[in-house]
Amino acid sequence: MTPAPHPYIFAQTGLDSGALTLLGTLVHKMTEPGEYRGTVSGPAGASAVFYLTVTKESAVNQVNIDLAALTAPPSSGAADCGCPGGGSSGGGNVFTVGQHGYAVFHLSGGAGGHAVRLGRASAEPAAKAFDSTQLKDGDIFAASLLRPGAYKVTNTLQKGAPAADLTVAYPQAGKGAYTPPSPLRVECTAQGFRPSKLELTAMQGCLFVCAAPSRIVVELVTALDPPAS
């Protein structure tokens, strides 16, 4: 008896908000009530559709939508991707959130590479309310970085904007269990990132808040060896 392996969690050192992996999360605020239809595209042509109801009556302020579970094959999904649900996000492809609540897109397993688009369900082709390959209007890309080292962060939709330098340090040994510091908040504007020099400790979250159209790509430049014990 051993815990199930999670092979991708330490293997994926880079992140891309437009091709979501285990360590990335997208947050979109649902300001208008109504029925929404979402499409998910995964690697190797995997795709899925889901429906999101945004209603004034609901007090739910956060709905987690697991893209890996949505695109996993129904029969063998859990075994293949390591997703808890396998084929649906806990109970199918229909979700509800309150008006002004947040849709939180994430992956619970698998290699990832998913993109998600969301639009009004009633009028197809709908204007996109949300597109993970083009974040904007306060959308948030929350990244967890595990591998200590030096990274380069770029916004591929703002070609002229400078990249940010990001470093991830090993946690210092302490008397108790290590708790990662609170996440670092970074503004993504047409002029670049604010702040532009980002210092994190392993597993600390980094929140890229997108004021301008953004696709955030985080690439490992130099990995850092662990400290001698």
Add this chain to the structure above:
Amino acid sequence: MSHITVAASAKAFEQMFALIRDDFHFSKTDGGSWGPFTWSYDVAFHFQGGTLQLNNDGTVEIKHLDVVWDALEFQVCFELPGFCIGGFCIIPDPFDGCWVSAPKICIGGPICLPFDLSGLVSEVDDLKANLLAQYWVDPTRPAGISDLTAEFMAKSNEWKVFLNPVFVDVLPIDVPATIENIIQNVFEQAIENAFSWVPGWAWSIIWALLGPLLDLLKSILGIVEDIQNWVEDLLNSIFNLVALIETAIAQDFAGAYPLITFEDPYPILDGGPGHNPIPVKIPIRNLAATIDAAEMVITADIGT
């Protein structure tokens, strides 16, 4: 007055006891669950040493009998909560707490810690017993056969004299203070085995997340005392090894390991072609065994 009286001096009795003590071996495998963990053990022990004294009240007293654990292997299994990635707050609640948080990926699962304390020595502090004479019929002896046929089949009836414990005091098993280091190492190894797919660079992060391993273990298993006491409680109270020793002594000394055995009928002359074709044997009846400070005395009648 009895027809036959046999006596063994205190010295001879001591030797008889030494024979059953050295012959005695016990082993058991068991398992169960206790709160947040399951356990299993595989134990075996024998006795060694001890001081013996015959008493005028018809008892023999053995003190400081060592229990040598030839095997004291056990395993404790539980759910390791592991560590979680994500879960941090993305949008704080302006009033209190968190409005939107990142989903968590938690990596944990079942884990087993194997321990081997074989070679440990504990003690039966005091064992008091009287003597018990029992008539034994081989259960595999065919019904209705003669004693002579039974002799040829090596299935003769027997009188057996046992130590019959009337009081047993087994001391709780003590474990060395180094058990903390042992547990720390075993736990560390078990985690490394469980997460063997984790790359080398990530281990310093994982150890930092898990924190001090003994604290983590205490928290998972709900241990409020120190680790050494907990292991002793595990062995003595949860595995109930003290009761196991007591039961083994009570049952096996009084039923499986006789001090002395007399075949019935008792052979007094072997059979041989030169003189008598079949052995000469006399039936033994009313065998009894008593003891005083000087000797053990066995009396019996010759029956028909």
